[in-house]
Amino acid sequence: MKCHIPLLLTAAWLFATATAAAEPLRITQLQRCGDVLDDKQLTFCVQASGLASGDWQARLNGEPLQIEPRSGADDLIRFQLDADDAESGPLWLEQNGESSNPVWLSLGSSYVLAADEDEVVENADGLTTYLNLVSVIIEEQHDGAEEARQLAEKYDAKVVGAIPPLNTYQLRLPASNLDERDAAVLRLGNEVSVDAVVIEESGAEKNIERDSDTASAKENEEWASNRLMDAVNFYQRRLKGEENTIKTHPIRLGLIERDVDFDAPDFAGYTGDCRKDKSRTCVYARDAGKADGHGTTVAGILAAGWDDGGNSGFLSALDDVGPGFDVIVDRSSDAGITANIAASVNLVQDGARVLNWSWGIHRIGAIDVKGDPIDSLVRSGIAMSGYEELLEEFFLWLRSEHPDVVVVNSAGNGSSFSGRDEYRLPSSFITDQLFVVGGHQRSNENVSVDDPQYAIRRKASNIDMRVDITAAACVRGSTPTPHEKGAEHCGTSYATPLVAGLLAAMLSINPDLEPSQLRMLLRRSAMTIGEEHDFEPMEADDLTAPILPSERGNELNNPDVGHSARLDMYKALDLAVQSLDSVR
Structure with missing residues (x-):
C-alpha cells in the first residue's frame, strides 16, 4: 500500500516526560477532520495518550505508514490517506515494543460534525x-x-x-x-x-443505562435463562474435530458505542495486531477512561476475556473453533442520532453483517404502561419527525443495497410500548432487517429453565407486539482489577448484544441466512416467558409478539402458542446447523 502521510506532532509529545511515557499507549480519538467532504484525500486526526519522545510507528491493516513527523500547533496527529490506495481497517500505534489499542479507520464518506x-x-x-x-x-x-x-x-x-x-x-x-x-x-x-x-437534540448522556427496579439477586442464573453456556458448548463440540464438515465464515459486527476500556483485564489482550490469529475474536475501539462505561459493558457481552475482570464474552468463548469475529465499536463523532446513522452506514459499507443499536429515544409525552409520563431519553416532536425520516431513509437504503444486514435494537427502558411510532424510535420500525429485544430477569420460581415462569420481564423494559424476543437484561461489568467481581448493570442495552452475538454466530455457520430466516429461527427456537395471552392480551401487557402455531410446526394445541418469546441460544445454533441441509 502506497501512502504519503504528513503528520503534525506536538512539541509536548516530542519532549514527553518520563511520567507520561509510563502511561499505557492508547488511542483515545480517531475522527475525520479537515475537509470531511473530500472523498479522495481523506484527513484524519488521532489523539493518543502514553506516547513518549522518540521514534514510533503507525500501522494500518498491519502495514507500516511512512510518516514525516514535525512540530505542530495543536495536540493532534493529523494525516491524510488517498482513498484509492487504502482500505478501511484497524489502525494502531507502536513504540518501544508496546502496541496501542486498534481502532477502526473507515474510509466511508459519511460523517457529521458535533456541536461545540x-x-x-x-x-x-x-x-x-x-x-x-x-x-x-x-x-x-x-x-x-x-x-x-x-x-x-x-x-x-x-x-x-x-x-x-x-x-x-x-x-x-x-x-x-x-x-x-x-x-x-x-x-x-x-x-x-x-x-x-x-x-439534533443531544445533551449529556447517562454513562450506564440502569433500570429503576431492583437488581436481580440471582446473577449466576441470568444467562442460564438463555442457555448461553449450552450454546458455547454446542458450537465448540459441533464444530471441533476431524469429523466436522461444517465450514465457518468470519463475521463482522458493528457496535454503535463510544469506546472501550483496554486497561480493563477483559480487553487487555486485544491491543496491537489482533488479526494475526485468524480464528480469534477481535475488538477495535477508541480507549475509554474507565471500565464501567456503557460501551465497555456492551462490548464485553460479546468479547470480554473469560474470568479476567468481571465480564465474559459470548463470541470470545468460541475462539478455539471460531472463524474470527470482528467487533467494531464506533460512533463516528458525538453528534447524537445523526452520527449514529452516519457510523452505521460506514460500518455496513465496511462489511458489517450485524449492527448492535443499544440505544433509542422517546417523544415528549410518551407514557409508560401505568399511564405515567416518561422523562428519560426524550426528544421534542420536531426532532422526532426528523429522526424518523432519517431512519426511514437508512432502512430503505439497507433493503435496497444491503438486504443481508441485520440491525438489533434495544426495546428501551421506559416501561412503555416499543412499537408506537409516535412515541418510540427506532424500535417501532417494521422491517425484516430490524430485530427488537426486550429484557427479562430470573424469577423466584424453582422451575426448570424451559418453564415460562423461569424468567420474568424487567419492570422497566418496554413491551408490546413489536418486540421480537426477550433476553437477560443484567450483566456484570468489566473491572480495572483482575479477577474482581464487577458491578451489575441492567437494561435492554445489555440484552441486545446477546441477540446480536447469537445472530453473528448463526451467520458464521450459514452466511446465506436472510434476515427473515434469522427471525424465523430465533422465534422457532425460543423458549417461552409470561402468561398465555391468546393473541389479544388485556391492557396491552404482552412482552413480545406471541408465539404463533406456524412457529411451532402448525400445532394449534402446542403449549408454547400464545406465550411471549425468550431467547434460546443453544437451540437457535442447532437450527442454524440444520438450515445447512436445505442448501447442500
Whole structure:
C-alpha cells in the first residue's frame, strides 16, 4: 500500500516526560477532520495518550505508514490517506515494543460534525439542542451534493457534513439564537428539493443505562435463562474435530458505542495486531477512561476475556473453533442520532453483517404502561419527525443495497410500548432487517429453565407486539482489577448484544441466512416467558409478539402458542446447523 502521510506532532509529545511515557499507549480519538467532504484525500486526526519522545510507528491493516513527523500547533496527529490506495481497517500505534489499542479507520464518506459547547442551547422543552447545525434530507431525484451546495448558498450557510448514501447533508447555519434557527428550518423544510430537516437534540448522556427496579439477586442464573453456556458448548463440540464438515465464515459486527476500556483485564489482550490469529475474536475501539462505561459493558457481552475482570464474552468463548469475529465499536463523532446513522452506514459499507443499536429515544409525552409520563431519553416532536425520516431513509437504503444486514435494537427502558411510532424510535420500525429485544430477569420460581415462569420481564423494559424476543437484561461489568467481581448493570442495552452475538454466530455457520430466516429461527427456537395471552392480551401487557402455531410446526394445541418469546441460544445454533441441509 502506497501512502504519503504528513503528520503534525506536538512539541509536548516530542519532549514527553518520563511520567507520561509510563502511561499505557492508547488511542483515545480517531475522527475525520479537515475537509470531511473530500472523498479522495481523506484527513484524519488521532489523539493518543502514553506516547513518549522518540521514534514510533503507525500501522494500518498491519502495514507500516511512512510518516514525516514535525512540530505542530495543536495536540493532534493529523494525516491524510488517498482513498484509492487504502482500505478501511484497524489502525494502531507502536513504540518501544508496546502496541496501542486498534481502532477502526473507515474510509466511508459519511460523517457529521458535533456541536461545540457554545453551539448548543436549551429549547422551550428544556432539552439541549443544536443551534446552528442541521441536516437536510434531499429528495432522491436530486443530486444531493449539488442541491446541498445550492441551499447553502441561498441561506448563507456552509455544507460541513454528509451521509451521501442517504442523500443527507449537514449545514452550518448563520443562526445566533433559536428564533433564527427555527425560521431557517421552516424555510428549508418548504424547499421543493428537501424531504426533511433533522434537528439534533443531544445533551449529556447517562454513562450506564440502569433500570429503576431492583437488581436481580440471582446473577449466576441470568444467562442460564438463555442457555448461553449450552450454546458455547454446542458450537465448540459441533464444530471441533476431524469429523466436522461444517465450514465457518468470519463475521463482522458493528457496535454503535463510544469506546472501550483496554486497561480493563477483559480487553487487555486485544491491543496491537489482533488479526494475526485468524480464528480469534477481535475488538477495535477508541480507549475509554474507565471500565464501567456503557460501551465497555456492551462490548464485553460479546468479547470480554473469560474470568479476567468481571465480564465474559459470548463470541470470545468460541475462539478455539471460531472463524474470527470482528467487533467494531464506533460512533463516528458525538453528534447524537445523526452520527449514529452516519457510523452505521460506514460500518455496513465496511462489511458489517450485524449492527448492535443499544440505544433509542422517546417523544415528549410518551407514557409508560401505568399511564405515567416518561422523562428519560426524550426528544421534542420536531426532532422526532426528523429522526424518523432519517431512519426511514437508512432502512430503505439497507433493503435496497444491503438486504443481508441485520440491525438489533434495544426495546428501551421506559416501561412503555416499543412499537408506537409516535412515541418510540427506532424500535417501532417494521422491517425484516430490524430485530427488537426486550429484557427479562430470573424469577423466584424453582422451575426448570424451559418453564415460562423461569424468567420474568424487567419492570422497566418496554413491551408490546413489536418486540421480537426477550433476553437477560443484567450483566456484570468489566473491572480495572483482575479477577474482581464487577458491578451489575441492567437494561435492554445489555440484552441486545446477546441477540446480536447469537445472530453473528448463526451467520458464521450459514452466511446465506436472510434476515427473515434469522427471525424465523430465533422465534422457532425460543423458549417461552409470561402468561398465555391468546393473541389479544388485556391492557396491552404482552412482552413480545406471541408465539404463533406456524412457529411451532402448525400445532394449534402446542403449549408454547400464545406465550411471549425468550431467547434460546443453544437451540437457535442447532437450527442454524440444520438450515445447512436445505442448501447442500
